[in-house]
Amino acid sequence: MLSLKEFFEKNPGIKIIVNAGKGGLGKTTASAAMAYWFAKHGEKPLCFSTDPQASLSDIFEMDLFGKGIKEIMPNLFVVEIDADKRIAEFQEEIRNRIKTMYGIDEIPAEIDEYIKTSAYEPAMHESATYDAMADLVASGQFHPYVFDMPPFGHGVRMISMAMILDAWIDKMEETRRKAAEYSRMAEEIRGIAGGVEEKILSELREIRQKLDLFRDSLIDPEKCAFFMILIPERMAILDTERAIAMFDRLGMKMAGVIVNQVYPRELLDRPNLSEFLRRRIEMQQKYLKEIKDKFEEYIRAVVPMFDREPKGLDMIAKVAEHLFEKPGLEVFE
Amino acid sequence: MVEKKKKGKISSELGKAIKGMFVGMSSLAVTKQMLKTRMYLENLFMLITIGDMLGIPILPPYYSLRLLPYAVPNIKTWKRRLFKERDVTDMLY
Numbered sequence: 001m002l003s004l005k006e007f008f009e010k011n012p013g014i015k016i017i018v019n020a021g022k023g024g025l026g027k028t029t030a031s032a033a034m035a036y037w038f039a040k041h042g043e044k045p046l047c048f049s050t051d052p053q054a055s056l057s058d059i060f061e062m063d064l065f066g067k068g069i070k071e072i073m074p075n076l077f078v079v080e081i082d083a084d085k086r087i088a089e090f091q092e093e094i095r096n097r098i099k100t101m102y103g104i105d106e107i108p109a110e111i112d113e114y115i116k117t118s119a120y121e122p123a124m125h126e127s128a129t130y131d132a133m134a135d136l137v138a139s140g141q142f143h144p145y146v147f148d149m150p151p152f153g154h155g156v157r158m159i160s161m162a163m164i165l166d167a168w169i170d171k172m173e174e175t176r177r178k179a180a181e182y183s184r185m186a187e188e189i190r191g192i193a194g195g196v197e198e199k200i201l202s203e204l205r206e207i208r209q210k211l212d213l214f215r216d217s218l219i220d221p222e223k224c225a226f227f228m229i230l231i232p233e234r235m236a237i238l239d240t241e242r243a244i245a246m247f248d249r250l251g252m253k254m255a256g257v258i259v260n261q262v263y264p265r266e267l268l269d270r271p272n273l274s275e276f277l278r279r280r281i282e283m284q285q286k287y288l289k290e291i292k293d294k295f296e297e298y299i300r301a302v303v304p305m306f307d308r309e310p311k312g313l314d315m316i317a318k319v320a321e322h323l324f325e326k327p328g329l330e331v332f333e
Numbered sequence: 334m335v336e337k338k339k340k341g342k343i344s345s346e347l348g349k350a351i352k353g354m355f356v357g358m359s360s361l362a363v364t365k366q367m368l369k370t371r372m373y374l375e376n377l378f379m380l381i382t383i384g385d386m387l388g389i390p391i392l393p394p395y396y397s398l399r400l401l402p403y404a405v406p407n408i409k410t411w412k413r414r415l416f417k418e419r420d421v422t423d424m425l426y
Contacts, residue, residue, distance in 0.1 A: 090398065098402045111405060114386055118394045121385065127393030168392055172381055175374045182371035200403045207396055 003327040004300040007256060013222045016137065019258075020149040021229035022239050026260040026303070028055040029310045030229050031148040032078075033319035038144060039076035040320075046077040046142035050129045050149060056080045061312055073313060077142060081132050083125045090128070091115050134214035163250075166215060169208045176201050225255035227300065232262060232287035241294065256300035258323070259291060263305050265331060292332045302328035372414075379404055379411045387415065 008014060017034055019027045028049060035047035046069065049056040057064045057080060060072055066082025094115060095107055107115070118124060137145055180201070217223045228243050230236035240257055247254050263281045267273055291299070303322045310319050322328065382400045384391045386408075392400075404411075 087395075090395070094398050094401060098405055101402050102405065108405075111401070111408065114383070115398065115401070118385075118398055121390065121394040123390070124394045127395035130393075131395055168381060172378060172392075175378050175381075179371050179374040179378065182367045182374065185367055200400065203400065203403070207399065 001296065001299050001329050001332065002256070003324075003329060004256070004258070005324045005327070007225070007300055011222060011225065011255075014225045015144050016217055016224040017144050017146045018149055018218075018224065018226045019147070019229055020226060020243065022236055025229050025231050025236060026310075027051075027229050028059055028148045029316070029319055030227070030258055030260070030303075030323065031146045032056065032059050032316050033310075033323055035076055035078070035146045036073075036313070036316050037320040037324050038146075039073060042075075043144065044075050044077070044142050045144055045146055046079060046136065047146045048133065048136065048148065049078075049080045050083075050133070050147065051080075056148070059311055059316065079136075081129060083128050083132075084119075086132060087119050087124060087128050091119065131210075134210050137214050137217060138210050163215065166208070166211060169204055169211070173201065173204055173208070176204065219250070219252055221253050221255070226252075227255055228257045228298075229260055230257055230291070231260050232284040232291060234287065237287060237290060237294065244295070244298070254298060257291075257295050257298045258300055259288070259302045261305045262288070262302050262328070262331065288331060296332075299329065299332065300327065302331055304328065375407065376411060376414060379407060380415075383408070387412070 002010070017031075019031045019034075021027050028051060031047050031049070035045040038045040047056065056078055060078065062070075062072065064070055064072075064078055064080040066080070066085045069077050069079045071077050095112070098107055098111070099105065133145075133147060136142070226247070228240045230240045244254050263277070263284055265281065265285065267277065268281055301323045303319060306315070306318070308315070310316065380387075380389065381391050383397055383404055385394060385397060
């Protein structure tokens, strides 16, 4: 078993870390703790939360939601995207662009309606968030980037989205190029004015370049590490199994799993332990065994259940210590 | 002088007409075909970018919006073309 620290020592080229898993299992806490540890060890990490529920603000006990990039401790940068705000700003930008492009004061009703309703498209939040992530990575200002995936099914879907998007942009570039060719030929023969192909093509290329850079970093196991956070319970184990299978299908490899909220086994030795706790601990031990059987090569750290919520920098420091310095892998021996 | 100028103008007009006739005879069909292919490609492009306007979501909406400004002048005719009923006489053109 490779501990988390050993994993990063063995893979020094990692520049993106993604934490995925079911909601409420500690993705955001793990992301914050990882970023904290890197900041303490001479790096300049950015912890990025895509969660619309603003968990980073809760963890660091300050309002970060939609406030841009904030340095909350020397070298530790945090950003919590307000996707709704970003979409609203983007819609306004598009409206202005149409107005200036065609010299009109008012957007045609039909088009305005389309712009308005686009905010409610099911994939709007995801694509806006994905774009924000790609922008940040393209800027290259931070190292590493620690992303906290929102719990919609599998955060892993974002990766396949990148691939689908890439394929579509390929197709679009092709149709634009062909269309440009045909109109050029027609123009030569009969003098018909060409369209705005060049502009559209360059826009498409720009989007594509950004996404390609991001996707290439995401699918490169030497640059990007995906961790799955789970707890010793049935559903989390199933979810992790599915995520690993999905990674296999995409031809990628999961960097590891982190087992969270584990009750110390030593508690069982206490004579006055309540029946309730004893049952829970025994249940966890059973599932820890299953985790070992199923994911042995992936286990990177075991984080205990704390006696209070992991909030504030002190607690985050404690989580980071458990992740990197005391990975607790002996529970599997 | 005036006569000559008029004559020149007539002959150049005539030349243009003859040229146009030959161009038409030789390449009208080709040009038409090209423009038609171009139109199909344009339809395809519109469908990919703003297909969700008609309930066919293909591109993630964030990028659809980004490309929308370029599609604005074509939206009306594109919708009309797509919704147009087809019949067998279409094949003649």
